[in-house]
């Protein structure tokens with residue numbers, strides 16, 4: 001699969017307040033990758049409507065996620081920054097992939113089970129086929145690598161299965177159309193760093209999430225310094241001081257979470273943090289964590305506010321990115337139509 005030129009793709013849903021998990025697990029890492037690879041970063045608004053959205057709020061959130069991309073330092077000229085619904089090939093390829101993926105594969109997706117909950121019969125069909133649209137998002141750019149948090153690992157595995165099945169099912173046609181042995185790459189997830197799964201501040205067994213009813217469960221990227229301080233001070237912990245080594249965090253999910261957050265914020269490791277703070281009580285460690293979080297997140301929140309005051313600029317970034325994304329997606333989709341056997345005039 002090494003014959004595919006390296007290309008990064010990742011997406012973020014405009015479904016609510018972006019939080020520290022989205023930042024440390026994904027967006028912060030987008031910035032680092034842009035130095036070495038061509039990157040495509042997408043606001044996946046079509047995924048957002050798999051659950052009901054208020055149209056006015058959705059528009060605001062699409063611009064807010066774009067503002068977050070820009071505020072953390074993603075360069076929209078060097079990279080492509082756009083919103084999914086402006087490039088119709090995502091939906092077109094998703095349909096082809098709906099016909100390649102098997103129902104049994106989708107039935108195994110844990111995110112659908114969690115999000116649909118007990119009322120499965122009443123969930124949208126879109127929520128069920130969400131992983132096929134995600135596969136299309138990635139494969140329409142024939143992306144080789146996708147930086148994501150741990151929670152997206154299963155969807156990335158499905159993307160690889162769909163790509164492999166497409167390559168196998170259409171092997172003869174792929175060769176006849178001049179694409180050699182495989183048309184789609186087997187995309188690799190990039191899940192790295194100390195904070196690939198940031199947990200809720202209220203419950204160390206639950207992922208930090210936009211949809212958690214309690215705002216105290218997460219740090220939002222737009223929170224001010226006082227709110228960040230208040231949320232970390234109220235974060236659940238245990239009565240023991242911090243251990244000196246990582247092994248001492250075993251069975252202490254809340255402590256492990258706060259140490260991992262600190263490590264990711266300072267670009268260090270869990271071991272570094274425990275070397276400096278091992279033996280500290282949580283009251284002292286939380287104070288240090290607040291200082292680091294405020295110094296890193298404060299400027300991002302300020303820049304997001306500045307950018308949100310000029311929606312015209314954000315829309316121009318999305319329009320330019322969409323034009324450039326469309327050019328790549330159009331080429332892929334034409335090839336897919338030829339491979340599948342559609343007539344193009």
Ligand code: AQP
Pocket residue numbers: 011012013014015021022023024025026027147148149150151152195196197198199207208209210211212
């Ligand atoms: N808690 C997390 N820790 C690390 N990474 C995370 N990501 C999400 N939560 C965490 C990563 O952020 C990227 C964007 O996620 P998304 O917005 O597309 O969807 P999501 O995973 O559904 O995010 P939420 O916040 O958990 O939303 P809800 O509450 O709607 O389910 C992805 O790379 C994701 O891995």
